[in-house]
Amino acid sequence: MNDSPFSEAIATALPILQRMKKNLRGAPTASRSSLERLLSATHLPDGKNSAAKNQKPVETIPMKPSPISHPPSPASSDDGRLARLEELKHNILSCTRCPNLVASRTQVVYGVGNPFTELLFVGEAPGEEEDLRGEPFVGKAGQLLTKIIGAMDYTREEIFIANILKCRPDMPAGVSGNRKPKPAEMATCLPWLAHQIDLIKPKVIVALGLTAVEGLLGEPRTMRDVRGKWLDYHGVPLMPTYHPAYLLRNQTLAEKRKVWEDMLLVLERLGRPISAKQRGYFLEKE
Ligand code: SF4
Structure with a gap:
């Protein structure tokens, strides 16, 4: 005693x-x-x-100061997933399945964020800036996505962002800009994303743009058919919405509101509190 x-x-x-x-x-x-x-x-x-x-010596357990290496999350629990994610990351970063993309890429863009997140955003492919920086959604469209994430009361560090294609689609010599991934390229790369989703175990996936929807579902769809409607990706609720680049080209309140209404559905599905202010974003002023 x-x-x-x-x-x-x-x-x-x-x-x-x-x-x-x-x-x-x-x-x-x-x-x-x-x-x-x-x-x-x-x-x-x-x-x-x-x-x-006067106490007898007790067994001591070494404790050392250590920085927290991953952002805290209500869903976080390391049941070996972190080690498997690290191994997966290593394999993705050294992937050479598409010789043409290997020849043209600066680096593979694995994805960024909390590996134990409840919310995963999926885009189509790295663009020029993402290829240079090794991070998805860092250009103008990425900055807009960060604002949307902030309006949802998350930070980029709390969610995860990945692409269907992990290498920048190659462009003809001397041609700038970005191109859409080809179906065969997406089919080749999709197993990597599927493996990431399997390990991250998000509660909701948001597909940014039709290419992401097509990549995840394996068939082309129209935005009119799918936007704002819950779909299913192997048991994970999937919300298709416009790609932020579309909003940069169509900056009307009505288009912004459509995306925001999709995000409100996502927040409701995740059981997140939604303020009156959030509900009113991008509504026409009376
Ligand atoms: S696009 Fe995907 S499958 Fe192709 S080389 Fe890059 S990581 Fe590998």
């Missing part, structure tokens, strides 16, 4: 730390400030630590 608050605290903490050690498959870590708080809590006033001094 323990005979001091200190030993009671140790007896309480030890099994928790051992469980953490087992679940994490390694030593638990703590931030420097947590360790400092723990140390100051165990430095009781003079005389009150005498029981601790």
Whole structure:
């Protein structure tokens, strides 16, 4: 039986730390400030630590200050997925399945964000800027997507963004701009995205533009048929909406509102709180 608050605290903490050690498959870590708080809590006033001094040595578990390497998420839990995602990332980044794209690309664009997210955005393919920076949606369309994500009360770090095609579609020599991925290219690359979705396990996928819809569903559809309607990607609810590049070309309130209404459906599906202000975005002023 323990005979001091200190030993009671140790007896309480030890099994928790051992469980953490087992679940994490390694030593638990703590931030420097947590360790400092723990140390100051165990430095009781003079005389009150005498029981601790008389304690038999207890098994110690190494703890070291460590930065948090992934953003916190309500859905986060490492059941080995992180290691499998790292392995998948390594394989994707060294993929050479499309010789023409390997020859023209600067780098493979794997995707960005929280690997344990509830919300996944899927676009079509890296453009020139994404190819140079190695991150999807970093050009003007990407900046607009970041604004949409912010209006939904998320950050880019909390969700995940990926593309159907992971390499920039090649362009004829001397021709600038970007082209749409070909169906055969999408079919070749799609298993990578399918594997990512399998491991990330999002609760909702948003397909940005018809190419993303076609890539995910494996058949062409029309925006009139699918936008704003729930589809299904292997059991994951799929919401098709316009690509942000479309909104840059069509900057009317009505088109912005259509995309926003799709995002409201996504927020409702995820059970996120929606403020009156959010509900009113892009409505015509009376
Ligand atoms: S587009 Fe996809 S399948 Fe083709 S080389 Fe790039 S990563 Fe590999």
